[in-house]
Amino acid sequence: MxxxxxxxxxxxxxxxxxxxxxxxxxxxxxxxxxxxxxxxxxxxxxxxxxxFVDLGTRRIAVLPGDPNAIGARNTPGYGLVSIQDYDALKALVEQHPDIFRTIVPEVSAPVSVRAGTTAVQAALVGTTKDYQAVQTVPVAYGRFLTDADEDQSARVGVLGALVAEDLFGQDPEALAAAIGQVIEINGQPLQVVGILEQLGGPFSSDQRVLAPVSTVRLRLVGDLDLPGRGLEMSSILLALESEQNVDQAEGLMRSTLRASREVAPDQIDDFRLNLPTQALGxxxxxxxxxxxxxxxxxxxxxxxxxxxxxxxxxxxxxxxxxxxxxxxxxxxxxxxxxxxxxxxxxxxxxxxxxxxxxxxxxxxxxxxxxxxxxxxxxxxxxxxxxxxxxxxxxxxxxxxxxxxxxxxxxxxxxxx
Amino acid sequence: MATEYLTQRSQIDYVTEPVVRIEYVNKEFTSGDETFKALDDVSFEIHRGEMIAIMGPSGSGKSTLMNLIGLLDTPTSGTYWLGDQDVSKLDRTEQANVRNSQIGFVFQSFNLLPRLTALKNVELPMIYGRVSLRERDLAAREALASVGLESKMNNLPNTLSGGQKQRVAVARALVHKPNIILADEPTGALDTRTGNEIMHLFRTLNREHGLTIIIVTHDPDIGRRMDRVIGLRDGKLSPNILREYYNVEMLDADNETITIEPTREKVAVERIANQAAIAPAS
Incomplete structure (x- = not known):
């Protein structure tokens, strides 16, 4: 039928x-x-x-621990992040190329920047070529930092858009002409090799000056070392291969850091991981x-x-x-x-x-x-x-x- | 009872069991406050193997009666026995099933489905009877052969003449071996000659296969060739309607098929055989 x-x-x-x-x-x-x-x-x-990757869906940042944690005030340098952590994590990244893409240091310090008679306040950030993999830093003029700059501790820097405008004006020709000029950072000379596009927003690099880590440490800022722990870093950024690795990467990083920082099992982390959960959400x-x-x-x-x-x-x-x-x-x-x-x-x-x-x-x-x-x-x-x-x-x-x-x-x- | 039947229906020359029994049936239609009595206390029987006409002027209730016999409608009161089953109080599905298994319809306007071939049209009742494809096909071919249309079975209705269409409709009505065939003005849409052919076909099926055939008609020339006429006037039975209303006389059995059918001797022989076969049972 x-x-x-x-x-x-x-x-x-x-x-x-x-x-x-x-x-x-x-x-x-x-x-x-x-x-x-x-x-x-x-x-x-x-x-x-x-x-959206640049917004941070494939990035985990290691930040200093909570300064208000119990006992934090009695421990000098509690929670701060240093090159020791960076080295431990770098080993981890090399061990798991399927999970991590790269690791990038961020050493920052407030500085005054001067070009000729104009001076502005800015944040100096010491980092590496791979910063491009974890932050949105499109170059408008010139070039970005290279591995060679790092190796040679070259006195070169890349200016954020606002810093460049403050120093050289808004005229595109003036900005283009700024490439190659030498400016002063806390009185130390630094050659401008690149200027970034303006992105806006509180977390952009518009008000930053980027320079190789070794240059920042050795030539521009001077003593940024923590006692017995080496160079202090404001944060360490790890780029991931994919959004799917976030949980696995977090676990690996947490255990690596707890081991390298000798955190006792009964104690809370003395560092913080900034996960891309919000961006993913x-x-x-x-x-x-x-x-x-x-x-x-x-x-x-x-x-x-x-x-x-x-x-x-x-x-x-x-x-x-x-x-x-x-x-x-x-x-x-x-x-x-x-x-x-x-x-x-x-x-x-x-x-x-x-x-x-x-x-x-x-x-x-x-x-x-x-x-x-x-x-x-x-x-x-x-x-x-x-x-x-x-x-x-x-x-x-x-x-x-x-x-x-x-x-x-x-x-x-x-x-x- | 049996003797009463014999005396009442003296014109019927053989005895058999009733296949339709209508007892004290009333049918009323209400529109607004008015109640119209279409059938008023009607009782009669139709016997297996009979070929009868239901006749009457328009408005006499003959269509209503046909709808009741065809289980397309239910009586307001009274009882309708079809075979040995009381079918006067069935629900819609039961009615459909009884229609399917026990009644074959032939309509004035053929009512073949235009998208189906003659063969498929004939199969239709068996589709609703859940008969298997193979059996269906076989029975439909046989039915078409019995109405002389085996050569036209793959034709669509619109390629057939009126007479051929009505033959397909007759094949469809008899294909599933119903208890009764109910034909509503079956020659109404045909010319006289083709109409006669269809009437001849009915008579042949009735005599050779013992089919019970009920024809609703207002044509006295058809009525007088039947075994019997059930007359209706104003919703009541009217026993001598042919003489009183139509001014014609019934033809006797030998003349029933005159002008429409050539082989009288054969029919007479069959009738005697029929009588002999049924007599011991009653």
């Missing part, structure tokens, strides 16, 4: 090909949109994720919002498609009142008739969603080839589209089918 009814439903679609196609249009567009946008959305999101939120919005739009389209189906099924029931009467006279029960019309609605929505999904797959593959972004079909979206379309077909087919099923056979047979 079911087979017969499926055949009847498909036959009835065929009988009114053009009308069926028009009816399906809503479902085709809805299902197609859902699959296309979710599939392309994944690819676009991957790209967006890459952009923001990403997840954005992700969810985008997905939700797309699903909503596609869902609305599918519902509109469903209303189209209901409309055409009501027309079909009226048109075929006589046929319903004949079928009933020949022994079709109410549920036979109900089943026939529900299946017909289901067939419209399923065939429609299959067409939509096929079209969407074509579009996604085309866009993938044309733009080179890694577009892959979201089979979840395909499943979702088919399931939702079926539910729509069932839901909106039920009312017209019920009308057909409850027709009185005499009335139906008499219908002209």
């Amino acid at each position: 079911l087979k017969e009814q499926v055949l009847m439903a498909l036959d009835s679609l065929q009988a009114n090909k053009f009308r069926s196609l028009l009816t399906m249009l809503g479902i085709i567009i809805g299902a197609g949109t859902l699959v296309a946008v979710l599939s392309l959305g994944n690819a676009v999101q991957s790209t967006v994720f890459e952009q 923001v990403l997840a939120g954005i992700n969810g919002a985008i997905t939700g919005f797309i699903a909503l739009v596609a869902g609305i389209s599918l519902v509109v498609g469903g209303i189209g189906i209901m409309n055409i099924m009501l027309v079909a029931v009226t048109e075929r009142t006589r046929e319903i009467g004949v079928r009933k006279a020949l022994g079709a029960t109410d549920s036979d008739v109900l089943g026939q019309f529900v299946l017909e609605a289901l067939a419209i929505s399923l065939v429609g969603s299959l067409i939509g999904v096929a079209g969407a797959i074509g579009i996604v593959l085309l866009v993938g080839v044309a733009t080179g972004i890694g577009a892959s079909i979201s089979w979840t979206a395909v499943g979702l589209a088919l399931a939702f379309a079926s539910a729509i077909g069932l839901g909106f087919g039920l009312y017209p089918a019920r009308r057909a099923a409850l027709l009185q056979p005499i009335e139906a047979l008499r219908y002209e």
Whole structure:
């Protein structure tokens, strides 16, 4: 019986090909949109994720411990971070290249910077070439720091945008001409090799002067060593290979630091790890919002498609009142008739969603080839589209089918 | 009881069990405050193997009666026995099942489904009867052969003539071996000659296969060729309606098929055989 009814439903679609196609249009567009946008959305999101990396989703910062911790005030230098920690972590990073990408020191000190007759206050940051891997430091003029600068303790520095503007003005030509000039940091000469783009925000490098760690330590600031522990660092930044490594990396870093800093098992950490949980949370939120919005739009389209189906099924029931009467006279029960019309609605929505999904797959593959972004079909979206379309077909087919099923056979047979 | 039947229906020349028994049936329709009595205390029987007409002027209640017999409607009061089952108080699904298994419909306007071939149209009652594809196919071919349309079974209805369409409809009505065939003005949409052919087909099926056939008609020329006429006027039975209303006489058994059917001798032989076969059972 079911087979017969499926055949009847498909036959009835065929009988009114053009009308069926028009009816399906809503479902085709809805299902197609859902699959296309979710599939392309994944690819676009991957790209967006890459952009957000600099914001810190793949970075863990080691910061000094809480100065208010119990006993902290009685211990000179409690919680401070030094080159000893850096070396221990550096060994860890080299041991786990699959988890960590690189390690970057940050040695900072407030300094006064002077160029000619102009002087400003700025934060001097000693770091390495890999700072670019953990911070957003796009270079506007000149170049960034190099390994050679570090090895030679070269007297070179990169200026944040605001520092450069304060010293040389806003004129692009003046800024370009500043490259190669020598400025003074706390009275020590430093050659400007690069100027950064302005980024804004409290955590940007706009008000910083970046220089090699060895230069900062040996030539610019002087004694920054902690007693018996070597160079003090304001923070140590570790870049991760991926967001998925955050938990594992955190555990490794914590145990490494506790060992190297000889923290007793019953004591709390005398350092802090700044995890990218918040940034990841923001990403997840954005992700969810985008997905939700797309699903909503596609869902609305599918519902509109469903209303189209209901409309055409009501027309079909009226048109075929006589046929319903004949079928009933020949022994079709109410549920036979109900089943026939529900299946017909289901067939419209399923065939429609299959067409939509096929079209969407074509579009996604085309866009993938044309733009080179890694577009892959979201089979979840395909499943979702088919399931939702079926539910729509069932839901909106039920009312017209019920009308057909409850027709009185005499009335139906008499219908002209 | 049996003797009473015999005396009451003296024109019926053989005895068999009743297949339709209508007892004190009333049917009222209410519109607003007005109640209209379409059938008023109607009782009669139809016996297996009979070919009868239900006749009456329009508004007499014959359509209502046909709907009741066809289980397309239920009586307001009274009882309807179909075979040995009281079918007057069935729900919709039970009615559908009884229609499916025990009644074959033939309509004035054929009512074939235009998208289905003749064969598929004939299979339709068996689809709802959950008969397997193989059996269905076999029975439908046989039924089409019995109405002389084996060569047209893959035709769609709109490629058939009116007479051929009605033959397909007849095949559809008899394919699942129903207790009764109910035909509503079966010649109404046909010209006289084609109409006669259909009536001849009914008569042949009745005589050769013992089918019980009930024809609703207002055509006295059809009525007088039946075994018997159930007449209705104003919702009441009207025993001599042919003479009183239509001014014609019933034809006797030998003349029933005159002008429409050539082989009288064969029919007579069959009748005697029928009588002999059924007599011991009663």
